[in-house]
Amino acid sequence: MHIIDSGNVAAATGVKLSRAQVIAAYPITPQTPLTEKLSEFVESEELDAQYIPVESEHSAMAVCIAASTAGTRAFTATSANGLLYMNEQLHWAVGARLPIVMCVANRGIGAPWTVWNDQQDTIAQRDVGWIQIYANDHQQIIDSVIKAFRLAQTVSIPVMVCYDGYLLSHTYMPFDLPDQEKVDEFLPPFKAANFLDPENPGNFNPVTLPDVRPDQSGTTRPGYIEIRHRLQMDLRASLEVYKEIDADYKKDFGRGGHPFVEEYKCDDADFVAVCIGSLSYHLRDVIDAMREDGIPVGVMGVQLYRPFPDQAIVQALAGKKHVIVFEKALSYGNQGALYADIKSALYNAADRPTIQNFILGLGGREIKTEQLLAVLREACAKPGTAEDTPRWVGLKL
Amino acid sequence: MENKTTIVNLTEEEFVYPGNRACSGCGLSIIYKIGLKALGKNTILVVPPSCLTVLQGVYPVSTTKLPVVNVTFASTGAAATGVRGAMKALRKEDVNVVAWAGDGGTGDIGIQALSGACERDEDIIYICYDNEAYMNTGIQRSGTTPQGVLTTTTPIKGKLQQKKDVPAIIAAHGIGYVATASAAYPLDLYDKVKKATTLPGPKYIHVHSPCPPGWNFESRYTIKIGKLAVQTGLFDLYEIEDGRFRLTGASKKLKGRERKPVTDYFATQGRFKSLDKDLVARVQAQIDAKWANY
Amino acid sequence: MTTENFEEIISRGTPGPGDGGRTGSWRVLRPEIDLKVCIPAKTNKMACFTCWLYCPDCAVSKTIPPVIDYNYCKGCGICAEECPAGAITMVDEATPMKEEK
Numbered sequence: 102m103h104i105i106d107s108g109n110v111a112a113a114t115g116v117k118l119s120r121a122q123v124i125a126a127y128p129i130t131p132q133t134p135l136t137e138k139l140s141e142f143v144e145s146e147e148l149d150a151q152y153i154p155v156e157s158e159h160s161a162m163a164v165c166i167a168a169s170t171a172g173t174r175a176f177t178a179t180s181a182n183g184l185l186y187m188n189e190q191l192h193w194a195v196g197a198r199l200p201i202v203m204c205v206a207n208r209g210i211g212a213p214w215t216v217w218n219d220q221q222d223t224i225a226q227r228d229v230g231w232i233q234i235y236a237n238d239h240q241q242i243i244d245s246v247i248k249a250f251r252l253a254q255t256v257s258i259p260v261m262v263c264y265d266g267y268l269l270s271h272t273y274m275p276f277d278l279p280d281q282e283k284v285d286e287f288l289p290p291f292k293a294a295n296f297l298d299p300e301n302p303g304n305f306n307p308v309t310l311p312d313v314r315p316d317q318s319g320t321t322r323p324g325y326i327e328i329r330h331r332l333q334m335d336l337r338a339s340l341e342v343y344k345e346i347d348a349d350y351k352k353d354f355g356r357g358g359h360p361f362v363e364e365y366k367c368d369d370a371d372f373v374a375v376c377i378g379s380l381s382y383h384l385r386d387v388i389d390a391m392r393e394d395g396i397p398v399g400v401m402g403v404q405l406y407r408p409f410p411d412q413a414i415v416q417a418l419a420g421k422k423h424v425i426v427f428e429k430a431l432s433y434g435n436q437g438a439l440y441a442d443i444k445s446a447l448y449n450a451a452d453r454p455t456i457q458n459f460i461l462g463l464g465g466r467e468i469k470t471e472q473l474l475a476v477l478r479e480a481c482a483k484p485g486t487a488e489d490t491p492r493w494v495g496l497k498l
Numbered sequence: 499m500e501n502k503t504t505i506v507n508l509t510e511e512e513f514v515y516p517g518n519r520a521c522s523g524c525g526l527s528i529i530y531k532i533g534l535k536a537l538g539k540n541t542i543l544v545v546p547p548s549c550l551t552v553l554q555g556v557y558p559v560s561t562t563k564l565p566v567v568n569v570t571f572a573s574t575g576a577a578a579t580g581v582r583g584a585m586k587a588l589r590k591e592d593v594n595v596v597a598w599a600g601d602g603g604t605g606d607i608g609i610q611a612l613s614g615a616c617e618r619d620e621d622i623i624y625i626c627y628d629n630e631a632y633m634n635t636g637i638q639r640s641g642t643t644p645q646g647v648l649t650t651t652t653p654i655k656g657k658l659q660q661k662k663d664v665p666a667i668i669a670a671h672g673i674g675y676v677a678t679a680s681a682a683y684p685l686d687l688y689d690k691v692k693k694a695t696t697l698p699g700p701k702y703i704h705v706h707s708p709c710p711p712g713w714n715f716e717s718r719y720t721i722k723i724g725k726l727a728v729q730t731g732l733f734d735l736y737e738i739e740d741g742r743f744r745l746t747g748a749s750k751k752l753k754g755r756e757r758k759p760v761t762d763y764f765a766t767q768g769r770f771k772s773l774d775k776d777l778v779a780r781v782q783a784q785i786d787a788k789w790a791n792y
Numbered sequence: 793m794t795t796e797n798f799e800e801i802i803s804r805g806t807p808g809p810g811d812g813g814r815t816g817s818w819r820v821l822r823p824e825i826d827l828k829v830c831i832p833a834k835t836n837k838m839a840c841f842t843c844w845l846y847c848p849d850c851a852v853s854k855t856i857p858p859v860i861d862y863n864y865c866k867g868c869g870i871c872a873e874e875c876p877a878g879a880i881t882m883v884d885e886a887t888p889m890k891e892e893k
């Protein structure tokens with residue numbers, strides 16, 4: 102069934118179809134309508150969940166952490182400062198290996214205050230250990246939420262589903278509504294291996310020593326570093342797991358097949374523009390225009406940012422002439438984070454392209470098609486001459 | 499409370515193993531073992547960083563025979579909410595969901611989450627043990643450190659400000675049950691925790707918890723000092739049930755009787771060494787005024 | 793002790809005694825109960841047990857007579873201070889135990 106609605110409603114509908122059991126909610130623009138929609142689903146009893154209107158985002162994640170530790174499927178959503186207010190909790194959720202799913206409607210971060218879109222909020226959280234999936238349109242939002250719940254519980258790692266604030270959260274678009282029965286088949290109920298259980302008591306996440314330590318039976322138990330090493334191993338392994346889940350989803354629902362990167366006219370391209378989020382669809386118009394002028398250019402959207410799909414990226418970009426990375430975020434004092442990650446991935450590639458970085462759209466600054474066209478034209482005309490410092494698009498200095 | 503528990507009929511079942519890392523003579527240790535007896539087996543504990551984290555043991559050993567989830571310092575009230583939410587979702591509503599935190603974790607950094615849980619009328623028991631400073635990090639002042647007390651962050655003059663009245667703040671939320679208790683009166687504590695397990699909504703119990711190293715006294719005096727705080731009328735044992743305040747136990751018995759002078763209490767602890775006469779007189783006057791209203 | 797068993801992906805402690813080791817070794821002074829004075833020992837009745845109630849470390853049993861677990865008793869002295877019969881004395885840890893078990 103096709104419906105026309107906002108990106109936030111697509112996300113909320115994905116959560117409903119996934120049968121989240123505990124939902125923590127706190128408003129922040131532009132995520133708020135998602136939270137509102139979920140309260141409607143719960144109050145109307147379309148969704149059998151505990152809806153907990155907490156008093157802060159720190160508490161929202163606390164509710165998810167506790168509810169997940171107690172063995173239920175937990176969800177929350179946020180944006181920008183709300184996400185940052187959770188920071189300590191994000192680390193806690195992943196260290197505790199909890200399969201929480203959270204939507205983030207991407208927004209710039211104060212100061213100064215901005216409610217408009219960029220991706221600084223989630224990109225700044227790239228090192229916490231959460232899996233980060235980015236959706237490029239409403240269909241991808243709802244599909245990603247469902248896939249995220251399955252991924253989270255398969256690998257016991259929390260997942261963020263990110264989508265551009267306003268550009269996707271508030272715009273209305275048609276999308277297909279997955280069938281509940283099929284979703285139930287795709288996403289089995291959540292069963293925790295270990296949970297808070299008076300019949301089987303345990304102390305979750307106590308002080309853990311630098312070194313290993315035997316338990317009562319004499320078996321050596323890990324120290325902090327082994328537990329963290331395990332997390333890293335499982336995060337890397339979750340690349341393959343996500344690929345399988347995405348393939349399954351494609352089999353069941355007919356959509357997907359590009360879990361890591363979504364390429365457009367890249368096969369025969371010498372030049373590839375790279376970015377995260379809805380901008381990659383915007384760039385398709387630019388690519389089409391340039392193709393008409395005979396410039397062999399394509400665009401690639403990065404859909405999974407953490408764990409970083411470096412092999413898929415190398416595969417997509419090695420042998421190209423020039424790569425142009427557009428970013429709505431920045432590792433301040435250095436370069437775009439995605440740019441640095443891609444450069445690092447390509448370092449060992451046999452045939453590596455030159456690469457260039459553009460920063461744009463911060464705090465919701467409009468990204469104009471003509472600007473993108475001009476910037477890309479210039480980059481493709483003089484590949485390899487670019488400096489390593491990022492250039493800013495559309496600055497009015 | 500009508501059916502008073504006695505030492506003889508108090509259950510022998512322990513939920514804490516011996517050999518934990520709490521200091522010798524720790525008031526929290528007494529509160530913990532007694533509180534868990536009252537809560538019983540069907541209980542889930544939510545605990546932020548504090549001395550209790552240390553008491554509960556270092557991985558892979560847990561000193562508690564109940565399920566415990568460690569949570570971040572500010573989040574106790576919300577995490578308890580999350581456990582309760584999960585229990586509702588799983589239709590296991592008879593479980594006691596119990597948040598157990600220090601005074602700093604409750605009245606300072608955790609007060610927002612606790613306030614939220616109270617306002618949402620969450621069915622949780624929140625036990626705050628008040629050792630009147632941040633002990634886990636080495637005796638720094640907290641909002642609940644009394645005026646004049648020497649801590650490692652009020653090292654010379656003592657704390658300049660008054661103790662924050664956390665149970666009164668929680669009571670102002672209008673929740674159904676707020677009580678105070680003391681490590682020195684374990685049976686009174688037991689009865690209050692037991693009562694809390696039978697009531698709906700949020701229940702808050704604030705427990706005075708003498709701490710030998712933090713208060714600077716010899717470990718053998720933990721009970722004596724806890725009792726002196728009550729006998730001088732400084733720390734009162736009470737219940738506020740559905741808005742009705744009443745003194746309980748040893749505090750109730752003090753009514754109409756002469757109280758010991760507060761100097762008897764101050765003299766027992768090194769942390770009061772820098773109190774001057776004026777402050778002592780002011781505190782005594784405050785106690786007298788408070789009792790004149792009881 | 794096996795070393796290869798790292799199957800747990802999270803830190804989850806399981807209940808057991810002695811997390812801090814044999815905390816009896818912390819003692820400087822050792823509580824000793826004089827059974828001739830101790831109320832339940834003397835009367836053979838379930839009575840008193842103040843030491844059991846207050847012991848912070850669950851190191852006294854609620855039995856006739858009460859028995860102190862010296863493996864874990866930290867020697868805080870609360871039991872001696874609070875015993876209504878004055879049956880418990882704190883003796884220097886260096887003095888030998890009266891009845892070795």
Ligand SMILES: Cc1ncc(C[n+]2csc(CCOP(=O)(O)OP(=O)(O)O)c2C)c(N)n1
Binds near residue numbers: 549632633
């Ligand atoms: C966000 C955060 N800030 C600071 C700390 C450090 N910290 C851990 S325990 C503690 C003091 C706890 O004091 P209280 O709640 O009174 O419990 P107590 O240690 O006295 O038992 C502090 C400051 C922390 N763990 N997390």
Ligand code: SF4
Binds near residue numbers: 521522523549629708
């Ligand atoms: S510092 Fe005080 S509260 Fe903390 S374990 Fe020691 S005695 Fe107990």
Ligand code: SF4
Binds near residue numbers: 825877
């Ligand atoms: S407190 Fe004293 S009299 Fe009472 S049981 Fe213990 S040793 Fe015996």
Ligand code: SF4
Binds near residue numbers: 851860865866868872
């Ligand atoms: S009260 Fe203190 S001294 Fe007495 S048995 Fe317990 S730990 Fe030992």
Ligand SMILES: [Mg+2]
Binds near residue numbers: 602632640
């Ligand atoms: Mg404290």
